[in-house]
Amino acid sequence: MTEARPDGRSANSLRPLSCELGCLQAADGSALWKAGNTHVLAAVHGPIAPRIAMEEHAEAFRIQVVIQTSSSNCSEWEAFLTRILTSCCCTQLYPRCILSITIHVLSHDGSILAAALHAAVSALMDAGIEMRTLPVGVTCLLLNPDILLDPTQVEEDESASLMLVLENSDADQILACYSSSSLNQSIHNILKCSVVAARVSQAISAFWRIAVESKVKRQCETIFS
Amino acid sequence: MAKSAQATVAVLPGDNVTERIPLSSKLGTGLRYDAASQQVYATLAGWLSQQNKNTYFVQVNLSRYRPRLEDRVVGIVEDRMGQDGNGGDYYRVNIGASHLAILSNLSFEGATKRNKPHLQVGQVVYARVSSLNEGLLEPSLSCLLGPHDAGMPRKDWMTSEGCYGELKGGNLIRISTGLARQLLQPDNVVLQELAAAKIEFEVAIGVNGFLWLNSTLPEYTIVIQNAIQNSQVMTDAQIRAMVKSLIYTAKKKLQQDRDAMED
Numbered sequence: 001m002t003e004a005r006p007d008g009r010s011a012n013s014l015r016p017l018s019c020e021l022g023c024l025q026a027a028d029g030s031a032l033w034k035a036g037n038t039h040v041l042a043a044v045h046g047p048i049a050p051r052i053a054m055e056e057h058a059e060a061f062r063i064q065v066v067i068q069t070s071s072s073n074c075s076e077w078e079a080f081l082t083r084i085l086t087s088c089c090c091t092q093l094y095p096r097c098i099l100s101i102t103i104h105v106l107s108h109d110g111s112i113l114a115a116a117l118h119a120a121v122s123a124l125m126d127a128g129i130e131m132r133t134l135p136v137g138v139t140c141l142l143l144n145p146d147i148l149l150d151p152t153q154v155e156e157d158e159s160a161s162l163m164l165v166l167e168n169s170d171a172d173q174i175l176a177c178y179s180s181s182s183l184n185q186s187i188h189n190i191l192k193c194s195v196v197a198a199r200v201s202q203a204i205s206a207f208w209r210i211a212v213e214s215k216v217k218r219q220c221e222t223i224f225s
Numbered sequence: 226m227a228k229s230a231q232a233t234v235a236v237l238p239g240d241n242v243t244e245r246i247p248l249s250s251k252l253g254t255g256l257r258y259d260a261a262s263q264q265v266y267a268t269l270a271g272w273l274s275q276q277n278k279n280t281y282f283v284q285v286n287l288s289r290y291r292p293r294l295e296d297r298v299v300g301i302v303e304d305r306m307g308q309d310g311n312g313g314d315y316y317r318v319n320i321g322a323s324h325l326a327i328l329s330n331l332s333f334e335g336a337t338k339r340n341k342p343h344l345q346v347g348q349v350v351y352a353r354v355s356s357l358n359e360g361l362l363e364p365s366l367s368c369l370l371g372p373h374d375a376g377m378p379r380k381d382w383m384t385s386e387g388c389y390g391e392l393k394g395g396n397l398i399r400i401s402t403g404l405a406r407q408l409l410q411p412d413n414v415v416l417q418e419l420a421a422a423k424i425e426f427e428v429a430i431g432v433n434g435f436l437w438l439n440s441t442l443p444e445y446t447i448v449i450q451n452a453i454q455n456s457q458v459m460t461d462a463q464i465r466a467m468v469k470s471l472i473y474t475a476k477k478k479l480q481q482d483r484d485a486m487e488d
Contacts, residue, residue, distance in 0.1 A: 130268035131238035
């Protein structure tokens with residue numbers, strides 16, 4: 001039995017996406033990611049030398065993620081994003097450097113961790129950090145027997161959501177998953193969600209391509225010879 | 226082999242670009258070869274382009290500089306680090322990269338223990354990246370002529386006629402590395418137009434995005450700086466019109482000031 005969602009979407013549809021690259025002049029890379037009413041701003045500073053010499057790693061760089069939001073599970077989210085982004089970047093190309101990513105959640109309306117991940121990855125692309133692959137996050141709400149994608153805050157308040165992170169280039173490969181409630185993290189649930197999420201991640205990748213292409217094509221006319 | 230899809234296209238990190246690049250080409254920045262699958266992937270979000278006949282790379286416009294060997298850069302001396310064993314001093318130089326670069330004052334043409342330049346904090350130097358030190362140390366700069374400077378005359382550091390060395394006076398501005406690369410093209414429109422406008426100026430462009438300008442009048446320096454920064458977002462035709470209008474306004478203002486002073 002499928003009921004209509006509060007905002008009239010179907011179970012599998014995402015909210016409208018919007019991405020603005022390079023909105024902050026002072027940062028090396030920045031992105032403003034909007035998914036419906038969830039707005040997240042990410043700023044990347046780096047690669048730069050760490051202030052404390054102990055923090056540097058001889059062969060690779062280290063990523064530090066700071067999330068500014070009113071939610072309570074910030075530090076879990078920070079650790080989660082740090083692990084994903086470290087695995088996706090070509091860290092050995094930047095020895096002894098630190099990459100500092102600051103994420104500001106400007107407007108909360110559900111699926112914040114996925115929006116934060118997308119904003120961070122867009123900011124990394126804007127900063128020119130070399131990445132092996134782009135991680136795509138899809139938030140799923142499990143309301144048996146349905147799986148609702150990209151829940152809003154109202155929907156998330158009713159039941160905890162599960163976020164799957166897939167690889168951009170090979171949508172069947174699951175990089176990570178996160179849920180605030182451990183009941184959700186059974187293999188069965190993850191596999192059920194991954195089927196639905198794989199299709200949707202293509203849409204997000206296509207959106208990224210449009211966002212980057214429009215920025216690069218403008219540069220082609222003016223600055224790239 | 227049939228001509229594959231056009232090589233110049235926007236790419237995202239993780240894109241498989243093996244089809245777009247001939248087998249025998251060299252991979253520049255932003256491209257990675259995966260030996261296991263024998264495929265070429267892009268690692269940067271930018272424009273896949275061809276540098277010369279054989280080399281493909283992903284073109285990006287960044288503000289932070291990543292040092293490469295034999296790049297010619299403009300830097301600002303930050304502080305004096307200490308002495309080396311041979312009687313010279315090491316200085317830390319800001320080149321807009323992740324770390325401060327190291328410059329020894331014995332790496333100047335004709336410099337010896339008794340006759341070496343004393344660099345002041347805040348001084349601007351034009352140097353080349355002589356060594357990346359494997360990434361374990363900061364990159365090293367040198368003001369000696371290098372392997373790519375074959376035709377340049379070898380002048381001592383004391384004369385100001387050498388290729389590298391101190392840049393006296395003038396102004397330093399930060400631009401993006403993409404704009405710096407564009408300015409270094411031989412057919413660059415903005416610099417051609419400024420030269421044709423018959424205002425005297427000299428400019429040192431570092432690929433690291435540091436630009437040093439020197440001109441006879443401060444009005445001209447401001448005009449040149451504005452013209453160069455505006456050219457980042459303009460097409461060629463727009464640049465020509467913009468430079469003409471800036472020069473005209475500046476010269477008119479100077480003429481008015483001169484007339485006012487003579488009264």
